[in-house]
Amino acid sequence: MMRDYGAVSRRGAMAAIGGVAGVAVLPLDDAVSAAPSGVRATRLRTEWRDAPTGIDTARPRFTWQVEGPDTMRGACQTASRVRLASNPERAARGEGDVWDSGWQAGSRPAMQPDRALPLRSHMPYWWTVMVRDQNGVDRPASPPVRFVTAMLPDDPWGAEWIAARADRARGAHVRGFDRSPAVTGDAAVLPIFRRDVALRGRPRRAIVSIVGLGQHLLTINGAPVARTLLDPGWTDYARTILYTTHDVTDLMGDGVNRLGVMLGNGMYNVERGVGRYTKFVDSYGQPKLLLRLDIVAADGTAQRIVSDAAWDTAPGPILFSSIYGGEDVDGRREQPGWDRPGAGGAGWRPALVVGSPGGVLKAQGVPGIGVAETIAPVTVTEPKPGVYVYDFGRNMSARADVAIRGAAGARVRLSPGETLGADGMVSQRSYNAKPGNAVFFDYILAGRGTERFCPRFSYQGMRYVQVDRTAADDGTLPVMTAMAAQFIHAGLDRVGDFDSSDRLFVATHKLIDQAVRSNAFSVLTDCPHREKLGWLEQTYLNAVTILYNRDAVTLYEKMTRDIADAQAADGMVPGIAPEYVAFLNGDGSDAIWRNSPEWGIAAVLSPWAIFRAYGDATILHAGYPAAVRYLDYLATRAQGEIVDFGMGDWYDIGPKDPGPSQLTSRALTGTAVYHEGLVAMARIAATIGRPASDVALYRRRAAAVAAAFDRRFWDAGRQRYDTGSQTACAMPLAIGLVPAARRAAVLDALVAAVRATGNAVTAGDVGFHYVVRALAENGRNDVLFDMMSVTDRPSYGYQIARGATALAEAWDANPTKSLNHFMLGHGEGWLYGWLGGVRIDFAADGAQAIRVAPEPVGDVRSVAVAYRSVLGPVASSWRRTGGVLRLDVTIPSGPGGVVRVPTPRPDRVMEGRSAAPRAAGVRTARTVADGLELVVAPGRYRFVAPA
Numbered sequence: 001m002m003r004d005y006g007a008v009s010r011r012g013a014m015a016a017i018g019g020v021a022g023v024a025v026l027p028l029d030d031a032v033s034a035a036p037s038g039v040r041a042t043r044l045r046t047e048w049r050d051a052p053t054g055i056d057t058a059r060p061r062f063t064w065q066v067e068g069p070d071t072m073r074g075a076c077q078t079a080s081r082v083r084l085a086s087n088p089e090r091a092a093r094g095e096g097d098v099w100d101s102g103w104q105a106g107s108r109p110a111m112q113p114d115r116a117l118p119l120r121s122h123m124p125y126w127w128t129v130m131v132r133d134q135n136g137v138d139r140p141a142s143p144p145v146r147f148v149t150a151m152l153p154d155d156p157w158g159a160e161w162i163a164a165r166a167d168r169a170r171g172a173h174v175r176g177f178d179r180s181p182a183v184t185g186d187a188a189v190l191p192i193f194r195r196d197v198a199l200r201g202r203p204r205r206a207i208v209s210i211v212g213l214g215q216h217l218l219t220i221n222g223a224p225v226a227r228t229l230l231d232p233g234w235t236d237y238a239r240t241i242l243y244t245t246h247d248v249t250d251l252m253g254d255g256v257n258r259l260g261v262m263l264g265n266g267m268y269n270v271e272r273g274v275g276r277y278t279k280f281v282d283s284y285g286q287p288k289l290l291l292r293l294d295i296v297a298a299d300g301t302a303q304r305i306v307s308d309a310a311w312d313t314a315p316g317p318i319l320f321s322s323i324y325g326g327e328d329v330d331g332r333r334e335q336p337g338w339d340r341p342g343a344g345g346a347g348w349r350p351a352l353v354v355g356s357p358g359g360v361l362k363a364q365g366v367p368g369i370g371v372a373e374t375i376a377p378v379t380v381t382e383p384k385p386g387v388y389v390y391d392f393g394r395n396m397s398a399r400a401d402v403a404i405r406g407a408a409g410a411r412v413r414l415s416p417g418e419t420l421g422a423d424g425m426v427s428q429r430s431y432n433a434k435p436g437n438a439v440f441f442d443y444i445l446a447g448r449g450t451e452r453f454c455p456r457f458s459y460q461g462m463r464y465v466q467v468d469r470t471a472a473d474d475g476t477l478p479v480m481t482a483m484a485a486q487f488i489h490a491g492l493d494r495v496g497d498f499d500s501s502d503r504l505f506v507a508t509h510k511l512i513d514q515a516v517r518s519n520a521f522s523v524l525t526d527c528p529h530r531e532k533l534g535w536l537e538q539t540y541l542n543a544v545t546i547l548y549n550r551d552a553v554t555l556y557e558k559m560t561r562d563i564a565d566a567q568a569a570d571g572m573v574p575g576i577a578p579e580y581v582a583f584l585n586g587d588g589s590d591a592i593w594r595n596s597p598e599w600g601i602a603a604v605l606s607p608w609a610i611f612r613a614y615g616d617a618t619i620l621h622a623g624y625p626a627a628v629r630y631l632d633y634l635a636t637r638a639q640g641e642i643v644d645f646g647m648g649d650w651y652d653i654g655p656k657d658p659g660p661s662q663l664t665s666r667a668l669t670g671t672a673v674y675h676e677g678l679v680a681m682a683r684i685a686a687t688i689g690r691p692a693s694d695v696a697l698y699r700r701r702a703a704a705v706a707a708a709f710d711r712r713f714w715d716a717g718r719q720r721y722d723t724g725s726q727t728a729c730a731m732p733l734a735i736g737l738v739p740a741a742r743r744a745a746v747l748d749a750l751v752a753a754v755r756a757t758g759n760a761v762t763a764g765d766v767g768f769h770y771v772v773r774a775l776a777e778n779g780r781n782d783v784l785f786d787m788m789s790v791t792d793r794p795s796y797g798y799q800i801a802r803g804a805t806a807l808a809e810a811w812d813a814n815p816t817k818s819l820n821h822f823m824l825g826h827g828e829g830w831l832y833g834w835l836g837g838v839r840i841d842f843a844a845d846g847a848q849a850i851r852v853a854p855e856p857v858g859d860v861r862s863v864a865v866a867y868r869s870v871l872g873p874v875a876s877s878w879r880r881t882g883g884v885l886r887l888d889v890t891i892p893s894g895p896g897g898v899v900r901v902p903t904p905r906p907d908r909v910m911e912g913r914s915a916a917p918r919a920a921g922v923r924t925a926r927t928v929a930d931g932l933e934l935v936v937a938p939g940r941y942r943f944v945a946p947a
Helices: 088-092 503-518 537-541 543-547 553-566 602-614 618-637 666-687 692-713 726-735 740-755 767-777 781-788 796-801 827-835
Strands: 040-046 053-055 062-067 077-085 124-133 145-149 161-163 191-199 205-213 215-220 240-247 255-264 288-296 302-306 312-315 318-322 326-330 352-354 360-363 369-375 379-384 387-405 411-417 441-444 451-453 460-470 479-490 496-500 838-840 850-852 862-868 873-881 884-891 897-902 922-928 931-936 939-946
Touching (some): 040 124, 040 145, 053 240, 062 124, 088 124, 191 302, 205 255, 240 553, 255 318, 441 451, 496 503, 496 827, 503 543, 503 796, 503 827, 543 602, 543 827, 553 602, 553 618, 602 666, 618 666, 618 692, 692 726, 726 767, 740 767, 740 781, 767 781, 767 827, 827 838, 827 862, 838 862, 838 873, 850 873, 884 897, 897 939, 931 939
Parallel strands (some): 053 145, 850 897
Antiparallel strands (some): 124 145, 161 288, 191 255, 205 240, 288 302, 369 479, 379 387, 387 451, 387 460, 387 479, 411 460, 862 873, 873 884, 884 939, 897 931, 922 931
């Protein structure tokens, strides 16, 4: 059936992205220059961050992008020079008094010192870059950009951990299954801390590093030092502890200044609460704090403030806080002005000096969590007298922000949820919560006019908020004067967008992206409510889903360390990292959720995915030891090279309720990812310069696994693998386990498996990733189009048709399961990479790393894709009208790229007024199946061809 939704604007996909806007659209005239001058370095970043505060390495990575005029083709750098200076004036003069790289040949817009630089903790530095263009002309230096160091590893903090109370003794238990009783009363109240600092005049510089466990909020003179939430990021605190660094110069002044700190529990201290839902119970200790503030006065005098017994602490207003169960605040216990100079208050006493949780301190490099949007309710209902339900119109990771008036002692309860029950009240069944084991947020009014309640240390996945009110002693009910939802997630820059004439595909993109955003925190959570755990399979299976949309390199670098921290002594990598809860069977052995090869192989495949997207081998070096140990672990578990344990193709659609694989042997998925990991490991070893013997070893091991796989799973009679399911056929094709002579037969079997279900998806969390790859890479985009167009059976379209606003855990959007899960988001890779045609792989050489090869299919009339790569914007915008295909392409500065123009008449492809092979910037051209393939120089191109 034709779906006539109107052609997409050629600028529609681009306008929403800062720095990517309009990149798919060429000027209407055809005038271009093959090699004019005018290139410049832009978007300078340090350690993948913009003007960062908190760099803890003496060998920082410097990256930038090279841009030329819009009409320019062939723009690139041939050499570059970075200068690092101790002040902006020197940097502006071109003085590199800290470091001068000298001219370094190469087109890659990145540089890292080959030795440790003489950097100091809590100091600002400025750097510039010069580039030499394709004509050999040295272009002017970029304006200086700044970064500020954190605590460098060889610099002792000189501070002490402080707390309000000592850690409680806990008996031996399995991780996550602490049987300690629920915390109540004063034991649950979160502490606040303060310290006064006297200054003579405004400081020249003031930089602070802080870690408050589990989470912290730091203020100076009542003003927050950051707009981020839930700092620091979640880790295994016995292995790694993250801290944040802030330049607070502008917050401090002459006279007395006050530092104030509130602490939350986060994942560090997950206690049992009365009547509250929690996924697990365990604790690394009571909330505690470590801080160092370095101040330089106007006259150069240095002053250092650290956390120690000179700090004061008092019980704060937060009576209970759980990352799972909610947060309760008593407004009567707020001490107005407690974190401002001169304020007194009762209950203050000296802080207690305590021990460290044990982890290595490391500066937080992941983007902070912040409020991305503040959303007003779209409807308000009253399902019961006096009970109100607010609908915000979409499912998201959020916290409510309310304004209330009422008498002291009145109470408001906020109950979030993803769905409503038949009675119109909020349901928490998708949280696995229920009355008596619920999620809610209570606020007790102080009676001070309009009061604001917004949880500080907890959030939930929600679309709805139910408000229940309890009267004060005088019998009056509080009045809600305002209600909003704050959509919060990690501040991962948006780097891509997708638009199309097919509005179902646009809605699918938005559905997936909403779930990705809702689960982007300091780990990639599975869901923003009942678990909030870092399940590892999605980190590689959905890598392109994430990376097409978000700049997530620093998050992946952090997760690589999480994996290493979670790895067991025998090399096993658990299904979640950090491993806050160990899923064990009754006999103490690993349950399938703890130990499954499709999850553990993330130790190899997640770093590899990031390298392919960014071209920076740092993550490969960092992850290599854990990857080696995990592949060795799998070798010990394999029997005849076959790996048969774990979950398999989780949540495939079979005759039973979703869970472990039903349609495909778990030995097939386990062995297939084992082989994929070995093949990737050979390439990783070669990439990072490991000995040739290492590369050869992994190739031999991969070949042995491939042979065993073929013996075990190939069904010669039926010309298929294993059960012939979608997953069983797709994984061998995508991973390269099918001999060339059989590929056509296996592809036919895969297509037959799809057609047998009426184009419905039956593959699960693991398998659908490979279904997309196998069909797209083998020329069956028509089948993927049909699968992505289904609306009457479990699918993306089925979820959308039933009102889903974020991707659900189950294909059928079962309301008893999570309704905000991105694990099935693999279709996003097809929308960007095949329908739109933008594919990036820096494991390929030169121009092959960037490929634009769209696949017009079905009744789709236009698609526009924009992606801001590390080299600069890449874009593809195509439309079919009147038997003509028009394709606009942008290739960023660098080695160029490959463009395939899909057409039945490659001899009639035009670029501007020229035949495409003779157009400016086109280096080579060759006819391929279904089109003309061109290797082109950087620039913008407009192709026209018969459709």
